[in-house]
Amino acid sequence: MAFCPNCGFQLPEGAETCPNCGASLLPLQQPYAYDPSDHTADFETQDIQNNKLYAMGSYLLGLVGVVISLLAAKESPxxxxxxxxxLKISMCEMLLLLCLIVPILGWIAAPVGxxxxxxxxxxLFFQTAKGQAKDAPIVGNIGFLK
Ligand SMILES: [Zn+2]
Structure with missing residues (x-):
């Protein structure tokens, strides 16, 4: 159930203007909700097309893919x-190695991590394959390497 943001009138489905006060409702019906973790719009379409494979390789091949991208696609934002x-994910993976020092609990936590x-x-690999640039779940909130 939608209501006019201007006058509060209850709106019929699909209305483009409010039947009560005439206010335009189009911005309300934009199909894409704003997603603060989605940075896709920050990058040029050409850049995404040309360098998607390097970006995908960074995830799939880990540090090897990172090195390849640094050598071949350093100019690509x-x-x-x-x-x-x-790199953030790789660092988390290495940090988990430290968990192995803790007997039993660490031996369970590290593989789960x-x-x-x-x-x-x-x-992230599949998002990148679609040409998207989104913050990583979980590790995206880690502040380093911003
Ligand atoms: Zn209205």
């Missing part, structure tokens, strides 16, 4: 965005 995210990070990599 799109590829470097994904390189930074892949690696599985989660692997899923994060896959999610």
């Amino acid at each position: 799109f590829a470097m965005f994904h390189v930074r995210q892949s 690696w599985i989660i990070l692997f899923v994060v990599r896959l999610i």
Whole structure:
């Protein structure tokens, strides 16, 4: 149920203007909700098309993919965005190694963490394949490498 933001009148479905006060309602019906973790619009379409494979490789090949991207696509803001995210994931993976020092609890936590990070990599890989640039789930909130 939608209401006019101007006068509060209850709106019929699909209305483009309010039947009561005539206010335009079109901005309300934009199909894409604003997503603060989505940075796709910051990058040029040409950049995304040309460097998508490097960005995807950064996730799938881990540090090897990062090095390839740094060598081949350093000028691409799109590829470097994904390189930074892949590096964050790699750092988390290495930090999990430290968990192994803690007997039993750490031995359980580290593999669980690696599985989660692997899923994060896959999610980002497929988002990148669609030409998107989104913050990584979980690790995206980590402040370093911004
Ligand atoms: Zn109205």
